[in-house]
Amino acid sequence: VKSSELPVGVPDVNVETEPFWTGIRERRLVLPFCESCADYVWYPRSFCPKCGLSRPPWRETSGRGTVYAFTVVHRSPLEAWRTCTPFIIALVELAEGPRVLTNIVGCDPGQVHIDMEVEAVFESGEAGSVIYRFAPCEGRGE
Amino acid sequence: MSLRGRAYIAGIYEHPSRHLPDTSTYQVYREVVMGALADAHLSIADVDGLFCDNDAGFAPWSLAEYLGLECSYYDSTDTGGSTYLAHVGHAAEAIAAGKCSIALICMAGRPRSERALVRPNVTPEFAFESLWGSFGPVSNYALAASRHMHEYGTTSRDLAEVKVAASIHAQYNPHALLKKRVTVDEVLDSPMVSSPLHVQDCCVVTDGGGAVVVVSPEIARSLNRTEAKLLGYGCYIRHSAHGRSDITQTGAAVSGPTAFAEAGIGPRDIAYASIYDSFTITVIESLEDLGFCEKGRGGDFVRDGTLVAPLGRLPINTDGGGLCNNHPSGRGGMTKIIEAVRQLRGQATPETQIPNCDLVLAHGTGGFLATRMASATVILGGHDA
Numbered sequence: 428v429k430s431s432e433l434p435v436g437v438p439d440v441n442v443e444t445e446p447f448w449t450g451i452r453e454r455r456l457v458l459p460f461c462e463s464c465a466d467y468v469w470y471p472r473s474f475c476p477k478c479g480l481s482r483p484p485w486r487e488t489s490g491r492g493t494v495y496a497f498t499v500v501h502r503s504p505l506e507a508w509r510t511c512t513p514f515i516i517a518l519v520e521l522a523e524g525p526r527v528l529t530n531i532v533g534c535d536p537g538q539v540h541i542d543m544e545v546e547a548v549f550e551s552g553e554a555g556s557v558i559y560r561f562a563p564c565e566g567r568g569e
Numbered sequence: 570m571s572l573r574g575r576a577y578i579a580g581i582y583e584h585p586s587r588h589l590p591d592t593s594t595y596q597v598y599r600e601v602v603m604g605a606l607a608d609a610h611l612s613i614a615d616v617d618g619l620f621c622d623n624d625a626g627f628a629p630w631s632l633a634e635y636l637g638l639e640c641s642y643y644d645s646t647d648t649g650g651s652t653y654l655a656h657v658g659h660a661a662e663a664i665a666a667g668k669c670s671i672a673l674i675c676m677a678g679r680p681r682s683e684r685a686l687v688r689p690n691v692t693p694e695f696a697f698e699s700l701w702g703s704f705g706p707v708s709n710y711a712l713a714a715s716r717h718m719h720e721y722g723t724t725s726r727d728l729a730e731v732k733v734a735a736s737i738h739a740q741y742n743p744h745a746l747l748k749k750r751v752t753v754d755e756v757l758d759s760p761m762v763s764s765p766l767h768v769q770d771c772c773v774v775t776d777g778g779g780a781v782v783v784v785s786p787e788i789a790r791s792l793n794r795t796e797a798k799l800l801g802y803g804c805y806i807r808h809s810a811h812g813r814s815d816i817t818q819t820g821a822a823v824s825g826p827t828a829f830a831e832a833g834i835g836p837r838d839i840a841y842a843s844i845y846d847s848f849t850i851t852v853i854e855s856l857e858d859l860g861f862c863e864k865g866r867g868g869d870f871v872r873d874g875t876l877v878a879p880l881g882r883l884p885i886n887t888d889g890g891g892l893c894n895n896h897p898s899g900r901g902g903m904t905k906i907i908e909a910v911r912q913l914r915g916q917a918t919p920e921t922q923i924p925n926c927d928l929v930l931a932h933g934t935g936g937f938l939a940t941r942m943a944s945a946t947v948i949l950g951g952h953d954a
Contacts, residue, residue: 501763530702
C-alpha cells in the first residue's frame with residue numbers, strides 16, 4: 428500500500444467537474460476525451476478548448492505517466508504542511524498526454540527524477556474526501 | 570496602429586523605503602503619485618487617466634477618490650507583476666487614440682508589514698492545483714527551473730550568477746534592502762526553499778511602491794521631458810494549453826518580438842534591460858525568450874559577468890532588481906520601468922550607469938511559469954531614437 432502522510436484536502440467540486448471527482452472517489456482517473464481532436468482535455472471542463480466541442484464524453488485513463496518536472500519543498504509556512512517537509516510537488520505527464528500538477532509519494536525525495544515512471548494512487552481524508560497523487564510504479568521502485 | 574513615438578514617460582518615482590509599518594497603504598500611493606508628478610513637473614489636477622492594479626481596491630474609483638483625481642480614462646488590468654508594463658502599453662494606446670493625455674500608473678503595498686489579503690479563489694484551475702502544498706509562487710517557478718535544467722543542462726551555479734550580478738549592483742544603491750555583495754557559493758549555501766531554488770534565488774519581500782506618468786508627445790515637448798520615448802510594446806498570456814505547454818518558455822517569446830518589431834530594432838541594439846527577477850530562473854528564461862541569447866543557452870549567457878554594469882554585454886537591473894533592491898507588494902514590474910528610465914536619463918547610480926545609454930528594454934513576468942503567466946515588454950529610447 429502506497430500512501431503518504433501528506434494532508435488530504437477537500438477538493439472544490441462543481442457541476443462541471445463532478446464526474447472527474449466521482450471517478451477519483453472510485454479510484455479511477457477519468458478525463459473528458461474529445462473525439463474530433465482525438466485528445467484528452469486537462470483540466471477537466473465541459474467542452475474541448477481546442478475545437479469547442481461541447482460535452483466531450485468522460486473516458487478512463489491508464490492512471491500512469493512520467494515525471495515531467497519536480498521540486499522538493501524544504502520549507503513551508505502552511506500550517507498543515509510545515510511538518511511534512513521535505514515533500515515533492517511535480518508535474519506528471521500522463522501516458523495520455525496532459526501534464527498534471529500533483530505530489531509524488533511513496534518515494535524518497537532524493538530518488539525522484541524526471542522521466543521516472545509513476546502511477547496514480549488515491550488517498551482518503553478525514554472528511555471522506557478522496558484525492559489523487561502519484562507514486563513510483565509497482566515493481567519499478569527506485 | 571503603431572505606438573512608436575506616440576507616448577513618453579515624463580515622470581518616475583520609486584518609494585525609498587522598504588519597510589513601512591507606520592503608514593497606510595493609501596498613504597504610500599499618495600507619496601509615489603506626488604513623487605512621479607513632481608518629477609514630471611505636473612500636478613494632480615493635470616491627470617486625466619488612471620491605471621492601477623486590483624490591489625488598489627475593488628475598482629479604480631477608490632484610488633481616484635482618495636487621490637482626488639478626475640479621470641475620463643481608467644484601466645485596472647491586472648497581470649500580477651507585469652501589470653504596470655501592460656499599463657504603459659495601454660496608456661500609450663489610450664493617448665494615441667486621443668482618450669487621455671496625462672496617464673498616471675501607480676502601485677503600492679506593504680506585504681512586509683501586514684499579511685496580504687487572501688481572496689477566495691473562484692478560478693476553474695484552482696481545484697486541480699490547490700491540494701499539493703504549494704505556497705506562493707516559489708514551487709511553481711522551481712518546477713520550471715527543474716525542467717530547464719533537464720532539457721538544457723542549466724545549473725544552480727548559472728542561476729546563482731543572476732543573483733550575484735544583482736548584488737553587485739545593489740551595493741551601490743543606498744535604498745536597496747540587501748546591499749551585501751554575494752558569491753555564487755553563498756547563493757548555493759543559502760537554505761533550499763523548493764529545489765532547485767534556494768533562499769537567495771528568490772526576490773525580496775518589501776513594502777513600498779512606485780509610479781510613472783505617461784504623456785502625449787505634445788505634453789512631453791511642453792515639459793521638456795522627451796528622454797524616454799515609447800518605441801515598442803508587446804504582451805502575451807502563455808497558459809498551460811490544456812496541459813501541454815512548454816514550461817521552459819515564457820510569454821516573452823511573443824511579447825519580446827512584438828515589441829522589437831514595433832520599435833524597429835533588435836536585441837543587439839539594447840544597451841540596458843530591466844528583466845523581471847522574481848526568481849533567478851525567471852531571468853534565465855526571459856533572456857532567452859527575448860532573443861538576447863539562443864533558447865536554452867541562458868545559463869551560458871549569464872556567466873562571466875554578462876549582466877554586470879557598466880561593462881557586461883547586457884547589464885540588467887542596475888538598481889539591484891527584485892533579488893536585492895525592491896519587489897514592492899510582490900510585484901516587480903513598476904521598478905523595472907523606473908530603472909530603465911533612470912538609465913536613459915543618466916540617473917542610475919554612478920557605478921552602474923551605462924555610458925551613452927540610448928535604447929533600453931523593461932520586461933515583466935506576471936503569474937506562474939509552470940502553469941499560466943503574462944509577459945509584457947516595453948522598449949524605450951531617447952528623443953532621437
